[in-house]
Amino acid sequence: MKKISILFSSLTVLCAILFLQGRTIRNNEPLTGLKTDTTHINYYGSVKVVLDNKCYNCHNQTSRSEKARRKLNLDSLSLLSKVAQVSKLDKIVETLDKGDMPPKKYLEYKPEGKLTADETKAIKDWAQKTSDGLLK
C-alpha cells in the first residue's frame, strides 16, 4: 500500500512538472506606453473596412478579451510610441503569414470571419506601408 502511495505521488509530481512547463504565461498588466500626441495612421484603400469587419470586434479598447486587447488595440494604435507601433504592425504581418488570425476557435462559430486572400494582402500591405512610413 505504501509503495502504491509512493508511486502515485511520484506520478502526480511528474504530471505537475509536465503541466507547469507548458502553462501559458499570462500578462494581466494594463496597456502602457500611451502618449498624448498621436501619429496619424492612414488606412489605405479598403483596409479600414476589412479591419472593422474582421478584426475590430476583438481588438478594441472595450473588448471582453483582455488578451486580444493587449496583443492589439486598434483604438489606441496611433497613441503608441514609434517603436511600439512598428512592433505591432510587424506582429500583424507575422501573425497573418502564419495564418493564426482570426483564431480557428472563433472561425468555428463564425466562419464568415475568415480573411480572404485579398483581405489578408490588404492588411499586410497596409501594415508594411505604415511601418515603412514610420521608419523613414
Next chain:
Amino acid sequence: MKLFKRILLFVIILLIAIQFIPYKHPQTNNNTKGDIIVTGQISGEIASILKTSCYDCHSNQTHYPWYSHIAPVSWLLASHINEGKEDLNFSEWNSYNKRRKISKLSDIKELVEKNEMPISSYTFIHRKAKLNEHEKNLIMKWSDELTDKLLK
C-alpha cells in the same frame, strides 16, 4: 503488492513503448552566415549571454543533451525549440528586415524585463542560463541601443 507490481510493470512498458514513437528534433545548422553573433553586430558580453541563455531555443545551434532523446522529454523539447525558433531565431537575424528586427528587440526587452525569458522550465535544468540583474540590464540596454541605431 501484486497491484503495485502490475502498475509498475505497466508504467515501464509504456515508457519503453513511447520511445518508438517517431519524433524529430529541430535540426541544427552550422551555416552561420546570417547569425547575429557571427556578423559581429554585438559585443562579446552580449554574445556570451545570448549563447548561454537563449541560443538553445532561439538559434540553429541547439545543444541536445543525452536526456533530450528520451520520450516524453524529447517531445517537449522539440515542441519548445520549434516554437522558440519560430518566434525568434538569432541564426537568421540578418534575414529579418528592419521592421522585424525592431519588433524582436522590443519583445526581447519586454520579456527579459518581466522575467518571462528565459523560461523557468529551461533555467530549472540549466542554472547558468538564468539571467542575473546585471545581465538583464545589459540585454535591455543593448535592445534599446540597437533599436535606436535601426531607427536612424
